[in-house]
Amino acid sequence: MSLGTMNELKAHLPHSVTDFTEEILELESAIVLVIDRKVGVIGANSSFSTCLPFKSLKEFSTKHRDISELFVPTKGTLSAEKPFAWLFEVLRNKRKKHKVQMLDSKGKKHLFEVKVKEVTAEGKNLFIAQFDDISAFEKAKRAQKYFEEFKQKFLTSMSHEFRTPMNGIIGFVELLERTDTNRIQKEYVNLISHSAQTMMHNVENLLELAQIESGQIQINEQPTNIIELMESFSYEFCDEAKEKNLQLLFYIDPLLPYEVYADGNKIKKVLSNLVKNSIKYTNEKGQVYVEIRANATGKKGEIVIEYAVTDTGVGIDHNRLSTIIRPFASAKDNQSQGKDGLGVGLSVCYKLTEMMRSKLKVATEVGKGSRFSFSIKHASSNQSSFEFVKGSRIAIWAEDHYTILYSKLLKEYLMHFAIDVVEIDGLVNKELKHCDAVFIVTDHLSASRVKSIRAHYSNLQVVPVINPSLERKFARIDADVADILVKPLLPTKIYETLNVVWKKVPPELLKKVELKPQKAKKPLLDLTILVAEDNPINLKLIETLLSQYKLKVRTVVNGKEAVDSFDRKEQFDLVFMDIDMPVMDGITATRLIKEIEKRDGREHTPIIALTAHGLSGDRERIIGAGLDDHFPKPLDRAKLEQVLKQYLHLDIN
Template sequence: MNRLLKRQLKHVYGKEFDINMFDEKMRQLLQRIDEAYEENDKEKRRLDHIIQLNSEELMQAYTTIEEHNISLKDEVYEKNMLLQQYKDAIDATLIVSKTDPKGIITYVNDIFCKLSGYSREELLGHSHSIIRSPDMKAEFFTDMWETIQQKKIWHGIIKNRAKNGESYYVDATIFPLVSTKGEILEYIAIRHDITARILTEKKLEREHRYSQYLFNEQENIVLIIDEHKGVLNANRNFLEIQGYTSLDDYKKRHHCVCELFVEKEGYLHPKTSRHWTREVLEHPEKQHKAIMTNKNGEDRIYTVRVKQINFDENDLIIASFTDISELELARKLAEDSEKAKTQFMANVSHEIRTPMNGIVGFTKLLLNTKLNTKQRQYVDIIENSTHTLLEIINDVLDFSKIKSGHLVLDLLDINPFIELRNAITIFSSKAREKNISFQVNIDSSIKECIKVDKLRITQILGNLISNAIKFTPEGGVISVDLSHHSMVGDKEVILFSVSDTGIGIPADRIDKIFHSFIQADTSTTRNFGGTGLGLSISASLCDLMGTKLEVESVEGKGSRFFFKLEAEVCDSIKTLAKQVQNPPIFVLRHEKKIFHDVIHQLNNFGVIYRALTFEELISEVDDEDHLVISFNYRQYKPLSTIAKKIILIDDSPEAQELAKKELDIFHISSFEECPSELYNAILEQNLMRHVNVENTNKIQFDLSVLVAEDYETNRILIEEMLQNYGIAADFALNGFEAVEKTLHKTYDIIFMDINMPVMNGVDATRNIRERNIDTPVIALTANALEGDKEYYLSQGMNGYISKPIDIEELYAILEEFAGKKNITDLKTIEEKKQEQQEDKIEQQQEEIIHAIMESKERMHFSVSIMRRLFESFLTSAYTDVEDLVAAAEKNDIALIKIKAHGIRGSAMSLNFTEIGEMCRLLEFGEKIEQKIDYLSLAMELKEKIMDIYNIKNSILAKLAELD
């Protein structure tokens, strides 16, 4: 029963109520009521359930609404934050302002204030005219207002003026803000500062205009070219010269500028298999030229330069055409002038050398005959005169080489203390002839191996020293100094200086002294001789070596010529320190300055030495092969018992007398004048001396020889020369006769003169070669200019002999082309006395040539310097040996030793070891205790020197031609 119904019945009928107390109807009624109550409970439970469900849904909906509201609030906050950040970002980067509909400023950001220079207070309440530049026109702003008042967005570039008066540019956009009713509420303007961009654009525009101005105002023709598209741009000069109204006008007629080229050998061609600029680009070192005909019909010559560039990933070519028409004309005139000058020099040389060939040749032959003293003097005068004339010719030819630019440097490794000193001291004999004090000082701090053109340096020094000797009076002083100046990187700067106490140079002539053919005074040539080319050649050689020859001079007191030279330092295994045998060198202590000067030199040369007292040396030395340097002649006797090699540096008379008597002393009497002599003294004391004499046989050639020569004197001369070798030559008077003779007879050698009538030697050689005759042809000519030899060889000749003919050179040619089967040795045992004498002369000649060439290789000198050294030696030795013999006849031992000493120095520099050894014996005496026959030895020395003197012409001529 329903609990509610049951409770109600208990309330009415009591707690003890029982349903059965009722009758059936009552129970049925209660049954229906009970069912009604149950239905009501069920409905209630259903409604409660529904209400509960609805309540939960409402709560969930409420919760969702609350959450959504919260989300909306967050989103609105975030949006506001983003809007604020956008505003901050705009304010931080852009220029922002707002105005009311009338244009009055209501808002400006910080950047606006900073850029304009106005404060916010100064801007608010004003119009933008406060920052308007006067350069902006009123129409500009009228158009702007018409646009924004139509509620349209306006965009443009405005030039403003800041408070300080400076201009700035902005890229501005103005937005009208409109209400829902369509009314303009305000304007907002957003601007970018584009001042830098505008200024850059203006600068670029200005530079572009400037570039175009330069491009068009160029005197050259300038083209911008694409290999495929042709000319992209051309300057105004091109259009005006070629007669085009515009670039388009040119392009309508041509695709390539090469179409304008005039075809001519040696110039750019108009038609090639590839683009014409390729040739120029691939060979930039060459000068490329083109010929183009201008609008007036004139052919103009241009030098063409091109450069390839990459512009915006496009390969373009800039071509520049420089008009050199006038320059080419001037060059051709200069070349014609140079050619005429060269031809003139060749003619002068030829015309002089042709008769000189006879004079020199027959003078030499005459010297080989028996002459009395007076006759020999006359022949010597002729020989010296011809030699002087040849020197003048060589000076002129050297000058011609320098001016034509054909002279090049030949850098070699040399030791200045040996090679340069030898080249300098060779002039000491000439200085002694005038009683001139000749001082030579090579700074010991100079490197022992330098790379220089020794030939040119010695040529310069030779010219300067020769001038100094020439212009310095007797009793004067000449000083030659080589000093270390500085180091430039790995190169040593050496100062070369030649000073004298001669006549000096007038102040008004100093600036002209290095000009060609100029001397200090017009009377100089008459008084002293010379060509006036020496200083000019020396100055030009200095220019060639990258330096400058300078002069300081006081008239009547002397001159100083000097130049600085950068020399590359090289390594050498032949330094003095490495050549010292049995180091150390012992140096005896001395209280005078000269001791410290010697120590300074030894330190500079890196020589191992010990400085000690005389007592220390006597007690400590245990090897007699050590070199000892002493400064007191009194120390010699005890020193000689413990040392074989002694250098005595003492200028006292007693030391000089001692040096004349003692063999082992190397005496330096003038250390103050020539301190660099110590180097050579140490070197000489450490080198072995020997005499090497080779016996040779007289050689004759079994050859058939043809000589083509039109000059009778030369025919006689060469006939005599060939007869000395057992050759009976055939002669032709011109080239035509020479060709004819070769058709009827086979010759082993043909000597061919060049300048002959009817047919010259070159044409004759060509004719001979065209007939397949391969007989060696030797040019026999007085032409001696640069390139002559090469030209003759290129024309089919096999060799070259310059006139005057050198017998040694003639011999070398005969030996080269003869072949072994044509040589017959003739022994000299059964020859007559005269024939023996001739053999001796020939033997001596070969020995001297051999010695000179060995010396040349050893010292790395040029042939020209060796020639001058040889000539200087003979000049001094000729006189000195006569004096030496006279002293021997009088038994004047002191004078014998002085003269022998002078001859020995020069002889050893030329590798004349036998003469040097004989002089050494005369100067110092025999080591063994036997009396020397001074007169016999002096006579033998004279004979050897005279033998050389008698053949000096052929040797000098050969050396001159080999130069």
Template structure:
């Protein structure tokens, strides 16, 4: 069957003429041309084919659009087969020419299908049915068959919200006689996605001007719309910020002279804040220069802005404007070539507040400095007479005294020590308030420090009827680098408080490793007591200065409430914290963590010297039993603990029956039911064999039980809380039958110096202090020459030779620092070096450093105790001997 063709259609000449005038973009024009050429070529081809095959006569005029917008009229006159042969030659030539042209047009159609533009041809009928659509309609999810079969119309793919607008616009444009128009609207893909499209439409009309259809191309502009929307939102945000920002903003055009140096700045844009901060209206400055708007402007900041305009390096300045009488904070930068932007804020109030704060700070610092000077002066004045009180009391206690006299003087010494502790607390707190407390750094042994600190409180705890124990974890690094004295100060404060607020029971001090990270170790300490406890609502306030848990505590127990505040600050400075766990009436447990640095390569090897020994520990305190058992087990011993004599006897008998008798008995002298001496007698009848040793532990001050120990064959008598090194060495001596450790001597006897008698020079202006120091030194067997000023000391050294000089720092005529400087300067020419030890009651920060700087060899703070003075003289002389 022969295919029926519709009547030929006139060429859309009007559309071509419009396209020839130019479109928005070259690609749209190119695609439109290609589409029209393809459509009309197909019509030409079909008409030629019909004329040739039917040998009929027809006359048609066609319009052929070209890429350059040219119009080519091809008039085909056909009157019979002879006229065709006459015009074109043989029929085969016509077919060949048409086939060649058709190939070109098919290639052009392929280009259209590969382009992003979709070509459409639709009728102005119900639903807008589609006559033709390019294959690239698939980018919307549809196929050409969906439209050509009538399943989908052009109107159906337009978004429902846009259908009415699009229809009205097409009708309006068509009524106006337009041949071409464009629109933007949304379409719905086959998968129900919504896309934005740009549509260019040409109206197809007949010879009478009636509309017979529409031709168009569609471009997906969804991404462009998104970018457009993002840009619009960004612009809205910018303008919102620009108009609402509190800082003033100015954009200038930079005007340069012939040497490319900025000569002026022309206002291009300002924000509302500019008007508010300067009082200048926008309309009065836009397109005008700074010199026109502000002729008396301070050009110091203009110079800065000029540098920014030239170099492009942003600048930030604070400037006082004489014109506006305000301080401004100005940031200038170059947003582009020939542009300068300025962002500025009014900081007048801030500057005034800063000035007031600076003045207040200076006043506070001056007040603090005055307070520090006052405290230093008062400390010096208090320590000077205290040196006489403590020194004389210490000397008298070493003489023959009655029981009452010794008791009275003991109370004097205790009161003096309490006053000295209070004075030190006040000075420390003053340093904390002034921010002048500093940490030192030295290498120390943690176990020795903790055990020595606890041991200081042993007698005081025993006199209060308390058990005092110390436990140090085996995994803790023992050799550390840090401020050992500040660590000791915190422990002293906490242990002292625990003894003060505990009437019965025990106090246990523990030290362990919280964590170790890199080169730092976090050490966890605790001091647990069975005292009065603290209510939960006071757990924080007790760390405030001058605060105790209860006002009645101050009246009953004394104290200022500074110890915990100072300890909390020290732990904070050491990178840690201090807190408490407590219930009222149930005791307290104070914890603190500090950071220390373990010393590499200094860790001692864990000793197993007690390996093979079986030890029975007998103590009525479970804490003491556990601590001693852990210590001995960690050193290799097989350890069993008992808390009463009956249990100890049963355990001992069981081990003897099993053929594993104990080698060592470690017995507390004070036990329930019976004392430790009776228990030792029952466990060890007769003299000790070399394989068996008995060690007695006691908290008593005096060695009144020495005779009883010898009677029972107990030659090893240790003071509680026993130090770990001392305990281990004593056990080793005991099992080797080296019974060299006897009862602890009375602590009231003065230590003796282990050096020869010396000839000493004392420079001290206070008569009482002179007698105190002379008494201490003569007690040690030395001779002392006294001078009352630094000048006299210098002159005396010119006359005679001395082994060592004790030099007071503050003296009339010439102080100790000046005298030492003169002595050291003279030694540069004469040679030699006489040791000089400073004696000072001053606690001004940096005093020790000044002593070292002027050439002093040692330092003893007043009030000086005999043991401290002896130790410092020995240390200085040993160092001098080694030089």
């Protein structure tokens, strides 16, 4: 010991605690003091002179009695109101981390964490105080906090500053695609569109992965209509699949409950990456099959749903299975195969499924394809999504081998709707005499052919199942058929078609149930949309898109102007609200608009956030602030039509 020799200390200590104290005083990483309240500091280890401005304990004792006299008062640290009072403060609150600040020999401030132990031996009370210098640790904590805040600001800024211009690029390219262009121009526009979409997808995955790695993403389970969510999701990839001449099929189990508790955005994110990968690695005329199935039921109020994506693509070599979930692991392979992608999509999928208490599974064979799946246990309602009617019999006929898959998918759907299904190999078939309807999967069906079928089977209803590109062509035979079922095949559309069939079947053959009322459709005329957007390019884009639906559009460039419009009692049917705007932001504007509506006793106008804030957690934050929905930029036509249908119940053709 350099200070207060052991012999000096032994004069103050009972023999029984001498060995214990000697061991403590040899600690070099922290200042260790032995304190007698009557005498003062009676012992210290070598760290005392190393850390504090005293060469010896004797030098300290000539000027001070209590170490607390050296404490530099600062917020959150122990004070020196009375000598030795700090000892009892530490002993009283042992679970709390107690800190003090003192100066070293150069006048530099150091932060110490204090621990105190009371020792009683042979009637003498002593205190062992340990001061750990945590200055470097606290500095590192502050640096880490600064870095995390900087990273979050960077991610937010990156997301916002990237999405804003990409909204203009993708949006106007889509508008350009609908104009009259020659063959070369159309090719160039398609290449721009593909490049922009690829960039958007890659950056979104990078931002998502960065958020996951930094622990900023949380699972937010909400009551969710899973069928509605998945049906909306199914439309996102139709154009992409069509470009590669792929069959993209969705099976969304009609037996799924009306509502489950789920983080729909995270589920969609995983499925989105899986579907994009399947489309990317599946060759022309291949198939991608997406399944959402009620896999099992647990105790009452619970259901296990399996989410799966299967393709007929190139498959994955088993030697690569252990590395495909590593970030950027497949980037080099993508480049060698002429594919886009940074190799982070599956990493995001793997981590998100883990967060949802699930596991991403893969079954694959080179040259034949892959199947990725995950299952989630959801709390659920007991209410069914559909009402089933037993007693009807329906035939299915597929026109050619390319439509066979749709025929098989349709059969599975109908069977789950409690329909007695029969597959036929031609439209002249004795089975049709015993059927209520025939679903014809076809690209060609004339009015004369329908009349010929009806001439042979007078009570048989005819339902063509067609590609969406043929809607206008088949509209000419609309009066001759019971209904037209447009792909993709989805449970709600099939149910609506079945309702048409059931209404024409003799009622004594069916077990009647009360059908759900359909919301009234509104015409596209005489509706006014308010758009609050400060970016002139994005403002022009959404104004152009809305005007194509013959909607009246009123535009403002900040939240205050939007509030003023409501204050002047202008009437709107829907509001698109940007969040980051000058003068007044969108969240503040929404709050004030709601106050005006309440003041004036007006019906609430739906306010949709149309914003570049698209990171995980932004949706929950924005909806929690009072907006009705959140649509991250870039906005495309499909998203826009989804909003118009959902909030204005518009019949868009």
